[in-house]
């Protein structure tokens with residue numbers, strides 16, 4: 001740090017240089033992210049509440065009310081208006097809070113959680129922090145959690161079962177109703193990770209989706225992320241609990257603060273995130289979010305069709321706005337590298353190994369058309385080379401292996 005300060009003009013010049021090295025969502029080139037351009041209404045609300053700290057919410061009664069109303073609105077969206085919860089940093093924190101509530105609500109020796117092989121790595125973090133053993137449930141042929149495998153893994157040590165509504169890699173929705181019935185019968189906590197799908201599944205018109213929310217008796221908590229399909233600025237996540245007792249099970253006394261207890265992991269907590277979410281929920285309403293979700297699905301379907309036409313293979317028909325594909329002819333890393341050379345930032349899934357594109361609202365039809373042209377060019381250039389196909393088994397990253405807590 002220098003002894004003397006500099007002016008804002010000098011600072012902004014320097015900042016711009018850093019900024020130029022960043023990619024932008026607006027360019028349409030970021031194809032592997034679940035975040036997107038934050039909507040301006042959310043940003044306006046965010047700026048208005050920058051100083052408010054929900055970690056000492058007695059000082060910010062207005063922001064506290066905003067958070068309460070957001071929780072009510074999202075609860076209503078997800079099948080139960082009188083839920084409780086908090087606006088937090090994102091899906092990771094939400095999943096950790098849920099696993100902590102599950103563990104604290106059922107004190108057993110050597111607690112275990114059952115998560116599908118498709119679960120986000122945040123459960124790995126949760127397991128490490130909370131001393132939980134992860135039991136990985138198998139997926140069926142359609143990459144959904146296999147109920148039979150869950151049944152086999154349930155034991156007296158099971159404190160939670162996790163289902164995903166919009167998996168990170170493929171956007172698949174697990175059979176939550178079946179998980180719910182099972183968890184009711186066995187009296188086990190069921191957490192639904194709808195970090196990605198929570199802001200689109202309820203809005204998609206065709207009602208083609210099965211139930212996944214609090215309308216199912218067995219669902220104890222849901223993760224839903226406003227900073228993904230909710231278009232809120234980062235960091236904005238949300239955890240919802242069916243019952244106040246779950247929140248109570250993770251509360252700590254905070255004697256000298258304006259509130260006497262706190263259930264969140266972090267102390268000082270952004271009120272701006274709650275204000276932004278409130279503003280966006282009011283601004284868009286159900287119709288506005290439906291339009292966004294449907295718009296993304298339209299682009300997704302166009303992209304998926306184009307990918308097949310260009311000679312690539314879809315891993316499965318997209319259920320939400322994620323497309324994953326591979327080639328019989330070209331090694332995946334080679335395709336990725338060529339796409340990168342052409343300025344596209346895609347991601348690669350672990351299971352099965354594939355190129356993954358998340359069709360967020362910043363990915364427009366014109367970007368997809370350009371992308372498909374590039375993809376076609378890569379295909380025609382390589383089709384005669386007959387490069388060997390990747391061995392899926394080698395690239396299959398096992399969650400439990402990584403934690404060293406496997407079966």
Ligand code: 0PR
Nearest residue numbers: 033034035090091092120122167168193195196
């Ligand atoms: N649950 C699910 C189902 C998720 O997909 C994610 C994140 C989380 C929980 C964790 O959420 P936070 O990252 O908010 O804590 N999924 C994205 C992913 O891993 C996160 C992401 C977002 C990655 C933007 C890259 C990126 O550019 O793909």
